[in-house]
Amino acid sequence: MKIMKTVNLNQRYLMIETLSQFVKQQYPLNEALLMCYQLFKEPSLLKLLNELKQGKAIEEKTDLLYDDILFKEFFTFYLYRDTLDQALIKAIDLCRQKDALKQEIIKAFIYPTLLLGGVISFSFIAVFYLQPQFKQFFSSFDIQFSPIQQWLMQLLFAFPFLVCVIFIAAGGIVVWFIKQLNGGNFKELEKWFHYWPFGIVLKKYFSIKFCLYYKEFLYLGYDLHTILDMISQRIKDLHLQMMAFELIEKVKTGTELTEIIESFLYFDSYFKLVFMLSLSRHSPYSLLDQYYETSVLLIKTTVHKVIQGALPILYGFIGLYIVGIYSGMILPMMNMLDKI
Numbered sequence: 646m647k648i649m650k651t652v653n654l655n656q657r658y659l660m661i662e663t664l665s666q667f668v669k670q671q672y673p674l675n676e677a678l679l680m681c682y683q684l685f686k687e688p689s690l691l692k693l694l695n696e697l698k699q700g701k702a703i704e705e706k707t708d709l710l711y712d713d714i715l716f717k718e719f720f721t722f723y724l725y726r727d728t729l730d731q732a733l734i735k736a737i738d739l740c741r742q743k744d745a746l747k748q749e750i751i752k753a754f755i756y757p758t759l760l761l762g763g764v765i766s767f768s769f770i771a772v773f774y775l776q777p778q779f780k781q782f783f784s785s786f787d788i789q790f791s792p793i794q795q796w797l798m799q800l801l802f803a804f805p806f807l808v809c810v811i812f813i814a815a816g817g818i819v820v821w822f823i824k825q826l827n828g829g830n831f832k833e834l835e836k837w838f839h840y841w842p843f844g845i846v847l848k849k850y851f852s853i854k855f856c857l858y859y860k861e862f863l864y865l866g867y868d869l870h871t872i873l874d875m876i877s878q879r880i881k882d883l884h885l886q887m888m889a890f891e892l893i894e895k896v897k898t899g900t901e902l903t904e905i906i907e908s909f910l911y912f913d914s915y916f917k918l919v920f921m922l923s924l925s926r927h928s929p930y931s932l933l934d935q936y937y938e939t940s941v942l943l944i945k946t947t948v949h950k951v952i953q954g955a956l957p958i959l960y961g962f963i964g965l966y967i968v969g970i971y972s973g974m975i976l977p978m979m980n981m982l983d984k985i
Contacts, residue, residue: 654744657711660685661737664710669730674703703729716740718882722858725879726865739857742941749945753952757959761808764963768805771970776802801969826850831887838910845913852916853940855888860933869924870896915940 660681667677675694682690693709703710704724707717716736723732776798822843825834838844858880862872873896876889888911895905902924906917919936923929 656685658737658741660687660690661710661733665730665733665737668728668733674729711737711740713740715743719857722861722880726861746941746944750948753948757952757955760956760959760963764959764966765805765808768801768808768966772802772805775970801966804966804969829883835910848911848913849940849944851884851888851911852913853937854882854884855912856916856919856933856937856940858885860930860937863923863930863933869902 663684664677664681667680668674672680675697678690678694678697681687682694689709693703693706696706696709697703704721707720710716716739719739720732720736723735727735822837825837826847828834834847838847858876859872862875867875870893873889873893876885877893880886880889891911892905892909896902903921906912906920909917912920916936919932923932926932
């Protein structure tokens with residue numbers, strides 16, 4: 646299923662890139678869509694063509710090209726300054742980067758997830774199959790467990806349930822966090838900034854998002870105040886509107902810009918520094934590009950560090966569980982057999 650999804654996604658990227666090439670070669674958009682349909686046999690292209698014939702703008706129906714929030718946001722945004730073919734290519738390049746990062750993170754978590762799943766599966770087998778068998782075997786010889794052995798047996802029984810409860814609770818918290826992030830209640834969202842690691846994730850997310858839009862507006866030659874006004878009025882993304890609105894309101898109070906940026910809740914410390922340096926640079930584009938590239942690299946290295954730190958802990962739990970099974974079940978049986 647995952648392989649098919651990846652193949653279809655790559656085909657979708659190729660289709661949009663091909664459409665961009667046809668448009669770049671100055672084919673009318675309707676002809677470019679028809680040629681792409683002949684190549685890829687994608688029904689959504691015909692639907693898009695019909696929508697365009699009815700007078701709809703292509704940015705209103707981007708979901709027929711690629712149903713992805715990031716693609717829709719940046720394709721619409723790039724149309725402000727670029728031609729249609731350039732907007733398609735730039736938006737799809739960002740989607741490729743996002744998916745490459747996503748795949749790398751998923752790949753990094755595959756091994757520890759399988760390892761943990763194996764441990765939990767084995768623990769349930771030990772609890773519901775091995776433990777009753779051992780108890781029946783010991784009771785047939787009228788052997789009583791010592792308090793320590795009874796405690797070990799109870800601990801072995803509780804372990805898989807405890808792990809499941811922890812992961813269900815953690816999953817529920819993450820789902821609630823994502824729901825708050827995608828919702829429009831910013832007062833509730835601000836509460837997450839005070840909890841680790843959600844505050845770090847939010848600051849990095851908002852910083853990268855603001856950086857990408859801010860950089861593109863700088864290319865158009867706008868100053869900071871104009872950029873903030875345009876983001877709050879033209880960009881439909883609620884997160885960006887909220888950040889721009891707060892910055893504008895703080896500027897109106899007469900507070901120094903450096904102080905505003907330094908105290909701004911939604912930016913991480915690295916972006917605050919980059920943002921302030923960009924204000925004094927004649928060409929700050931490379932500085933902002935470097936921030937984006939470095940941030941993506943830091944996300945990758947942080948994920949790998951977390952995995953490397955979690956694996957020894959996981960190995961330790963596996964070792965303790967095996968020792969527990971040996972001490973609570975196998976060792977008493979071997980001692981009994983020796984006496985026989």
